[in-house]
Structures are given as structure tokens and as C-alpha cells.
Amino acid sequence: MPDDKDKPNQQLDEEHTRRQSFLKLGLGSLAVAGVGAAVFGYEFLSPNVLYEPSPIMNAGKPDQYPRGSVTADPKNGIYIIHGPEGFYALSAVCTHLGCLTQWAPEQGLIACPCHGSKFNPEGTKVDGPAPRPLAWLRMWISDEGDLMVDRSTAVPVKQFLRT
Secondary structure (H helix, E strand, O other), X not given: OOOOOHHHHHHHHHHHHHHHHHHHXXXXXXXXXXXXXXXXXXXXXXXXXXXXXXXXXXXXXXXXXXXXXEEEEOOOOEXXXXXXXXXXXXXXXXXXXXXXXXXXXXXXXXXXXXXXXXXXXXXXXXXXXXXXXXXXXXXXXXXXOOEEEEEEEEEOOOOOEOO
């Protein structure tokens, strides 16, 4: 049988072990909180940049567009039109609510599938709720002889590129 003299020492060892456990638990919690704060601080201070594709696109050689053609490029949201006066580019984004329009060759119109706006091949509104015509976009020929379109720069209507 253990002596009564050993009880205080045994109780001290248990308290000491309990105290150490709480100390370790507290320090571990502080360490986890510190690491979490460092991660969130890094995310807050690092730049959140969206890398968007260039608004300038290469539309290819002029001879791939027959005279009188309307060529839709839905990936870039534009139309390349080779009219009697020359080339021009239109935005394919409807001016009503920003839907992507579609070329309807059977009607000879550019139609918005969302709310029914219709535009002629020069971008002028023919029907529907769109408040403005389709934007004409800046177009030029590169040094290599390709048609280039700047989707971010609107130009005045009837500004043709003659080749």
C-alpha cells in the first residue's frame, strides 16, 4: 500500500501534467491562429489581377472575305463586313442588354436572340428595344497584310477600310 506521503507528490505530478497540457493546447491554438492570420494577410496584400485577352485581334487576310459578306466571329464578339465601300467591323454585342447577336442571312439582318432587336448590316437599329446602333470598331491592315480589329475602340459610322 502506498504511503500517505506519496499522495501530495502524485497530486503535484497530475497537476503539473494538466498544467502542461493546457499550456501546450493554448500555444498550439495561438500558432494555428497566427498561421491563419498570415495566410489571410498574404492573400489580402497580393494583387488580384484579372488577365484579359488583348482587345486587338487579327482577323486574317482581306482576300478570305468575299465582297458583300458578313462574317460573324462569336469568340471575339465582332462581325467583319466586306461591303461595296470597303471593310468595316461591328460589335456583335447588342446595345440593349449586352447579349451576343447573330447574323440571320435569310433576313439579311443581325438579330438579338434575347429580346428581338434587329440591326441592318451597317449596325443601324431596325426593330426592337435596343437604344443605340451596333458600334463600329477600329480596323486597319497590319504590316503583314492582315486585317486587325481593336474591339475596345469605337469609330464613327461609315469609316471604311479600303484595300
